[in-house]
Amino acid sequence: MIDGIVTKELKDKEAIPYDLLLIADPSKAVIEKYIADSIIYTAHLKGEMVGCYVLYPVDKETIEIKNIVVDEKFQGQGIGTILLNDAMDKAKLNGRKQIIIGTGNSSIGQLYLYQKVGFRITGIKADFFKDNYEEPIMENGIECRDMIVLTKEL
Numbered sequence: 053m054i055d056g057i058v059t060k061e062l063k064d065k066e067a068i069p070y071d072l073l074l075i076a077d078p079s080k081a082v083i084e085k086y087i088a089d090s091i092i093y094t095a096h097l098k099g100e101m102v103g104c105y106v107l108y109p110v111d112k113e114t115i116e117i118k119n120i121v122v123d124e125k126f127q128g129q130g131i132g133t134i135l136l137n138d139a140m141d142k143a144k145l146n147g148r149k150q151i152i153i154g155t156g157n158s159s160i161g162q163l164y165l166y167q168k169v170g171f172r173i174t175g176i177k178a179d180f181f182k183d184n185y186e187e188p189i190m191e192n193g194i195e196c197r198d199m200i201v202l203t204k205e206l
């Protein structure tokens with residue numbers, strides 16, 4: 053596991069890191085629907101931004117990770133795991149009872165990672181990606197159609 057990752061809340065005046073957000077969510081139109089009501093946390097290693105995640109308040113009990121991404125150069129070194137744990141800590145400090153995350157049926161690695169840190173599958177939004185994204189999304193040789201919703205009690 054990599055040492056020295058620091059997370060910071062993005063301030064109002066700072067630029068939204070769309071280049072990173074678009075890696076996790078290929079539609080700027082979809083990002084625009086949640087970003088204004090969310091808090092963005094950026095992750096830094098030796099002063100360089102290496103990733104970020106976005107927390108969206110669903111209700112008093114629940115917060116959702118709407119977007120989580122690690123710069124491609126830094127993937128596979130444990131930073132995604134650090135960011136997921138950081139998001140859970142922030143949600144707990146916020147008094148939330150549960151944290152949720154949604155990902156595509158085709159995102160096999162992400163489904164593995166989220167369950168590894170303790171999320172359980174709690175729902176499926178059938179045809180979410182077909183209905184909300186203009187272009188078909190192909191991943192791991194299958195079409196991304198449905199959103200798998202995972203929940204972790206805090």
Ligand code: ACO
Pocket residue numbers: 075076077117118119120121122123126127128129130131132133134153154155156160161162164165
């Ligand atoms: N494919 C296969 N395995 C993966 C993937 C993947 N895409 N992502 C993580 N894993 C596995 C790793 O191999 C590792 O396995 P191990 O513990 O057995 O060695 C484990 O998950 C932990 O991986 P980390 O190194 O902690 O994760 P990483 O720093 O690579 O970050 C992330 C994971 C954020 C998914 C990153 O791969 C990424 O930015 N991907 C592109 C954007 C994306 O798909 N974001 C999520 C979309 S869903 C959403 O945003 C709500």
